[in-house]
Amino acid sequence: MKIAIASGKGGTGKTTVAVNFALAIGNAQLFDCDVEEPNCNLFLGVDLEKQEDVTISVPEIDAEKCSLCGSCAEFCRYNAIAKLPQRVMIFPKLCHGCGGCQIVCPENAISEIKRPIGIIEKGVDLGSGISLFQGTLAIGEPMATPVIRQLQAHINENRVAVVDSPPGTACPVIATVSDMDYCVLVTEPTPFGLNDLILAVEVVRQLEVPFGVIINRHGSGDDRVEEYCNSEDIPILMKIPYDREMAVLYSEGIPFVQRMPQWEKNFRALYREICSMSSNTSSGESCSEMSI
Structure with a gap:
C-alpha cells in the first residue's frame, strides 16, 4: 500500500501528518520526497546513511x-x-x-x-521499525523529479509506504503522487488553504488517484474548506484541531502520537479507512494483514 501525503501549498502540516501517520501504523516505510528541503528526520532523529548518488x-x-x-x-x-x-x-x-x-x-x-544532482539516504527508527528514505537535491540544481523517481525505486511493495510529497502542484508533486494507491491532501481552513486545495484536487483527479482530505488546525479559520469538500463529494478523513499541546510538541520536534495515545488510535483508524476505500486489490490484501 503506497499512500502519498500531499498539499496544495506549503505550511499546512503535511510532514507532520506523514510522520505521525507512519509512526501510528508502525513498521512502515517513510519516504521524504520533498527533496528540496527534506525534514521528516527532524521528528525522527535517526542516523542516515548514504545509499547512492542520483x-x-x-x-x-x-x-x-x-x-x-x-x-x-x-x-x-x-x-x-x-x-x-x-x-x-x-x-x-x-x-x-x-x-x-x-x-x-x-x-x-x-x-x-x-x-x-543529489543523494539518497536511509535510516531506521528502531523503536517504531520505520525505515526512513530521504532524497536530497543538491544545492543549485533545478530538477527534483529524477531524485524523486530514484528515491521511490526503493519502495518495498510488501510493506506500507507513507510518502511525504513536495508541496504545490508542479512536476515534483506529479512525479510523487502518480503511482500511489491513495493520496491524502492536507489543508488548512483559510482562504489560501482552500484555493490551493482546489488546485491539488484538480491534479489528483487528472492522475486518477483516489484521495481524501485532512483539515489541519481545524477551528482556526472558517468552514469554506468543509463546504467545498461536501459540495464535491470529497471525503474529509480527519480534522486535526488547532491545539496548543500539539503546537508545543511540534516546536520540540516530538510527533504528537507519541504523547497523545488517542491520536495514534485515530491514525490507525484512518489507515483502515483508506484501505477500505482503495480499489487496489493487492493493497487491500496488505492492509488486511496488518495487525493494527
Whole structure:
C-alpha cells in the first residue's frame, strides 16, 4: 500500500501528518520526497546513511568529430544545446537526459557523461521499525523529479509506504503522487488553504488517484474548506484541531502520537479507512494483514 501525503501549498502540516501517520501504523516505510528541503528526520532523529548518488546523463561533444551541423541544438526542446559559429555549447542544468541529441548526431560526436544532482539516504527508527528514505537535491540544481523517481525505486511493495510529497502542484508533486494507491491532501481552513486545495484536487483527479482530505488546525479559520469538500463529494478523513499541546510538541520536534495515545488510535483508524476505500486489490490484501 503506497499512500502519498500531499498539499496544495506549503505550511499546512503535511510532514507532520506523514510522520505521525507512519509512526501510528508502525513498521512502515517513510519516504521524504520533498527533496528540496527534506525534514521528516527532524521528528525522527535517526542516523542516515548514504545509499547512492542520483545522476542524470548529459551530452559531451567531441569537437574533432563535430561538423557544426546543428542537428543536436535543433532537436533539443529544453534549449540545453546551442550551436555557435565555432563550437557547440552545452548547458547541463537545462538538460533532461533524454539522449535524443546523441541519436540525431550524424557524426557520432556526442557521448554521455553522468552528472550528480543529489543523494539518497536511509535510516531506521528502531523503536517504531520505520525505515526512513530521504532524497536530497543538491544545492543549485533545478530538477527534483529524477531524485524523486530514484528515491521511490526503493519502495518495498510488501510493506506500507507513507510518502511525504513536495508541496504545490508542479512536476515534483506529479512525479510523487502518480503511482500511489491513495493520496491524502492536507489543508488548512483559510482562504489560501482552500484555493490551493482546489488546485491539488484538480491534479489528483487528472492522475486518477483516489484521495481524501485532512483539515489541519481545524477551528482556526472558517468552514469554506468543509463546504467545498461536501459540495464535491470529497471525503474529509480527519480534522486535526488547532491545539496548543500539539503546537508545543511540534516546536520540540516530538510527533504528537507519541504523547497523545488517542491520536495514534485515530491514525490507525484512518489507515483502515483508506484501505477500505482503495480499489487496489493487492493493497487491500496488505492492509488486511496488518495487525493494527
